Amino acid sequence: MEGLRRGVGYGSPAVRLGMVVFIFAVVMMMMIPEASATRWTVGGNKGWTSNVNYTIWARDIHFYNGDWLFFVYDRNQMDVLEVNKTNYESCNADHPLHNWTTGAGRDVVPLNVTRHYYFISGKGFCYGGMKLAVRVENLPPPPSSQPINEKSSAPKSTYHGRLVLPAVLAVGAVWDVFVRFL
Ligand SMILES: *[C@@H]1O[C@H](CO)[C@@H](O)[C@H](O)[C@H]1NC(C)=O
Ligand SMILES: *[C@@H]1O[C@H](CO)[C@@H](O)[C@H](O)[C@H]1NC(C)=O
Ligand SMILES: *[C@@H]1O[C@H](CO)[C@@H](O)[C@H](O)[C@H]1NC(C)=O
Numbered sequence: 199m200e201g202l203r204r205g206v207g208y209g210s211p212a213v214r215l216g217m218v219v220f221i222f223a224v225v226m227m228m229m230i231p232e233a234s235a236t237r238w239t240v241g242g243n244k245g246w247t248s249n250v251n252y253t254i255w256a257r258d259i260h261f262y263n264g265d266w267l268f269f270v271y272d273r274n275q276m277d278v279l280e281v282n283k284t285n286y287e288s289c290n291a292d293h294p295l296h297n298w299t300t301g302a303g304r305d306v307v308p309l310n311v312t313r314h315y316y317f318i319s320g321k322g323f324c325y326g327g328m329k330l331a332v333r334v335e336n337l338p339p340p341p342s343s344q345p346i347n348e349k350s351s352a353p354k355s356t357y358h359g360r361l362v363l364p365a366v367l368a369v370g371a372v373w374d375v376f377v378r379f380l
């Protein structure tokens with residue numbers, strides 16, 4: 199048995215390496231849709247601070263579901279509070295929906311729901327303009343798709359599900375083959 203298997207060559211280093219490379223390629227293919235997510239440093243190289251108009255900063259950016267906001271700031275002075283629209287407009291920091299402040303002055307906020315998000319800094323800085331409103335959109339259709347029409351404007355989540363599940367099954371099948379001949 200052992201001789202036969204070795205003769206066929208399933209256990210040879212070259213075949214094993216080939217399988218590892220193939221699995222790696224499949225995993226990379228699965229990751230491509232996710233790789234389009236962007237981490238936006240709020241305020242660009244000025245960061246999260248006073249004297250920046252974040253309405254202007256955000257005006258030309260499309261924020262997509264799956265992106266992140268990265269707040270970089272002076273941890274001894276400012277903070278990052280998510281509030282509702284009313285409290286964003288009035289700079290009321292007393293009822294945050296979410297306190298994203300970790301204490302490091304570097305906070306990452308996942309934009310994982312398609313909606314409006316409102317952020318302010320407490321401690322009085324909001325009144326000076328330290329407030330950010332972003333609208334998070336669904337991912338646009340993939341570049342290769344047809345011009346916009348009723349069918350191709352289906353939500354991106356459907357696209358993700360269609361692509362990822364077969365990929366997971368494919369990896370499982372390849373892994374099974376790999377383990378059997380190891
Ligand atoms: C925001 O929350 C406040 C309470 O902190 C509430 O009075 C107000 O109606 C809320 N606004 C919206 C738009 O939900
Ligand atoms: C937000 O959380 C940070 C870290 O836990 C804490 O120090 C700070 O007091 C909190 N701020 C508010 C307004 O709740
Ligand atoms: C979005 O991210 C937050 C924070 O990580 C998490 O608590 C929440 O469950 C996520 N929501 C969805 C819809 O994935």
Ligand SMILES: *[C@@H]1O[C@H](CO)[C@@H](O)[C@H](O)[C@H]1NC(C)=O
Binds near residue numbers: 251254327
């Ligand atoms: C930021 O700029 C917008 C558009 O020019 C303006 O409407 C808004 O009042 C400005 N905000 C602050 C806090 O200066």
